[in-house]
Amino acid sequence: MIVEQKTLLTAIFRAAVAAADxxxxxxxxxxxxxxxxxxxxxxxxxxxxxxxxxxxxxxxxxxxxxxxxxxxxxxxxxxxxxxxxxxxxxxxxxxxxxxxxxxxxxxxxxxxxxxxxxxxxxxxxxxxxxxxxxxxxxxxxxxxxxxxxxxxxxxxxxxxxxxxxxxxxxxxxxxxxxxxxxxxxxxxxxxxxxxxxxxxxxxxxxxxxxxxxxxxxxxxxxxxxxxxxxxxxxxxxxxxxxxxxxxxxxxxSAAVSLEAAAAEARRQDVEAVILSDSIEGEARDVGSVHAAIAREVATRDRPFRKPVLILSGGETTVTLRARGRGGRNSEFLLSFAIGIDGVPGIHALAADTDGIDGSEDNAGAFADGTTVARMRAAGADAKALLAANNAWTAFNSVGDLFVTGPTGTNVNDLRAMLVR
The missing domain is CATH 3.40.50.10180 (Glycerate kinase, MOFRL-like N-terminal domain)
Structure with a gap:
């Protein structure tokens, strides 16, 4: 992912966490x-x-x-x-x-x-x-x-x-x-x-x-x-x-932190919309739906006109099918990455506001339209790793894990999708 987009998404995350300090x-x-x-x-x-x-x-x-x-x-x-x-x-x-x-x-x-x-x-x-x-x-x-x-x-x-x-x-x-x-x-x-x-x-x-x-x-x-x-x-x-x-x-709460994240995006001249602060469901399914929304914006400028930052919060769940490595945010994002594979102009971050996503030491991960192809080049099969609940391994293979350490607060998950 382009460093500039990672920097912006990181600033969005930090604004959300700061609101719950x-x-x-x-x-x-x-x-x-x-x-x-x-x-x-x-x-x-x-x-x-x-x-x-x-x-x-x-x-x-x-x-x-x-x-x-x-x-x-x-x-x-x-x-x-x-x-x-x-x-x-x-x-x-x-x-x-x-x-x-x-x-x-x-x-x-x-x-x-x-x-x-x-x-x-x-x-x-x-x-x-x-x-x-x-x-x-x-x-x-x-x-x-x-x-x-x-x-x-x-x-x-x-x-x-x-x-x-x-x-x-x-x-x-x-x-x-x-x-x-x-x-x-x-x-x-x-x-x-x-x-x-x-x-x-x-x-x-x-x-x-x-x-x-x-x-x-x-x-x-x-x-x-x-x-x-x-x-x-x-x-x-x-x-x-x-x-x-x-x-x-x-x-x-997540609602307050999402508003702070949206305000930070606008401060950086990017319009922001909040889908919901209480989205639940299977992480991979929620990831697929979010990917469909991002694709629609990227290709048809609807339901939001780009450039736009699309935000959501809440807490997804993971039904364990295997004993892989990762958490609900990385699983969400791997499904999202598969859904936007090859689509330019989409950059995303999904992370737990407490700084730890599941079983590892990362808060979450970054993804864009090149993520799946980069994983493939690194010898990682995105779909197979998703099936094995092994999203951490997938993002680690391309250096896109997001590591913050403990943040000192916990207002659930932050999902931020930037469509240029």
Whole structure:
């Protein structure tokens, strides 16, 4: 891909991430100071950076604990940061969950709990019910990740196989007031589904969780199925009096970041359009549809006139057919590259705003109309690699991986297609 186009697309990505920077968003949403203690808790890929920003902005006593993914830590003066495994839980996450529950126990109505929640918290907070084990929760996560279910459906199941999700962490803090500051990675921005809502309840019951398991053909351990069929799986509902003093604020989202990306494009004299901030579906199918739109613009100047930057957000899914390397953004983009093969004037970037796409260390990748031909020249068969869920290998073969490192936030995926 032409360096100039990569530079522009990179600037678009960075503008989107900057709009979700905790340093900016946290300060706008500081709650009133309490009479009693201030306890900060949190989980997610952006939790450590959120904690650092809150620590800096809060000019009163506080204490706290947050958990984030390995390699995503940040330095805080008064808040402890624990790192654990993502996307499959481990014992470090189990210990973090235990300590968070302990942290909010025994509080009074004069105390304040500030919950810093971002995407990724579901895997980082394993807390299986008494009848289940960490191994059971790992199997549940692996089955969900391989199922092709959308993130909202996955988190509905997760919250019914937990002692901490589905509002249970906030219920444990009662009678203290809980203020949840949420960075949303969920299409539609329902805060109860971000990180499976450890401090935010919703109305989806275990019947819905069972329906999702059946719909996506998940093979879960008998002990897990027995738990899901029992009243013990029921999560508290929004009307529960434990939540009457609580407050929830979505402080960053894909919608805001896409608007920032569009503004950056216009600043660089390129018109921008946003298709949607909540696109879901199989990554390769969404890639094919986006490719068709880009081709239509490139060849017929419709539905948008070129030059134009076409943006979309949301979270696609990948149904695993093989054990390849990559993530949903690189899979989307490989399908997109196949769809625009040979069409000049199209340049694209697809990346996860947290800086990590799936199993590797890249945020995503770049593609244009020459990508598939360059892969072929490098000995890589784009269609075969897509079939094998091996998009990382495809883009690595032509040097088009997009590597940013952890960004400190997580507002889902950014797809940017520039048509000249």
């Amino acid at each position: 905790p340093e900016l968003t946290i300060r706008r949403h500081l709650p009133p100071k309490p009479k009693g203690r201030t306890i900060v808790i949190g989980a997610g890929k952006g939790a450590a950076q959120m904690a650092a920003a809150f620590d800096k902005a809060w000019d009163a006593p506080l204490e706290g604990l947050v958990v984030t993914r390995y390699g995503y830590g940040a330095t805080c003066d008064r808040i402890e940061v624990i790192e654990a495994a993502h996307p499959v839980p481990d014992r470090a996450g189990l210990e973090a969950g235990r300590r968070l529950l302990e942290k909010v126990s025994g509080l009074s109505e004069d105390d304040l709990v500030v919950a810093l929640i971002s995407g990724g918290g579901s895997a980082l907070l394993p807390a299986p019910p008494d009848s289940l084990t960490l191994a059971d929760e790992i199997v549940v996560n692996e089955a969900l990740l391989a199922s092709g279910a959308p993130i909202a459906a996955m988190n509905t199941v997760r919250k019914h196989v937990s002692r901490i999700k589905g509002g249970r962490l906030a219920a444990m803090a009662f009678p203290a007031r809980v203020v949840s500051l949420v960075v949303s990675d969920i299409p539609g921005d329902n805060p109860a589904l971000v990180a499976s809502g450890p401090t935010v309840p919703d109305d989806a019951g275990r019947e819905e969780a069972l329906r999702i398991v059946e719909t996506y053909g998940m093979a879960l351990p008998p002990a897990v199925m027995a738990h899901l069929r029992s009243p013990a799986a029921d999560a508290p509902r929004p009307g529960d009096p434990h939540f009457r003093r609580n407050e929830v604020r979505v402080i960053a």
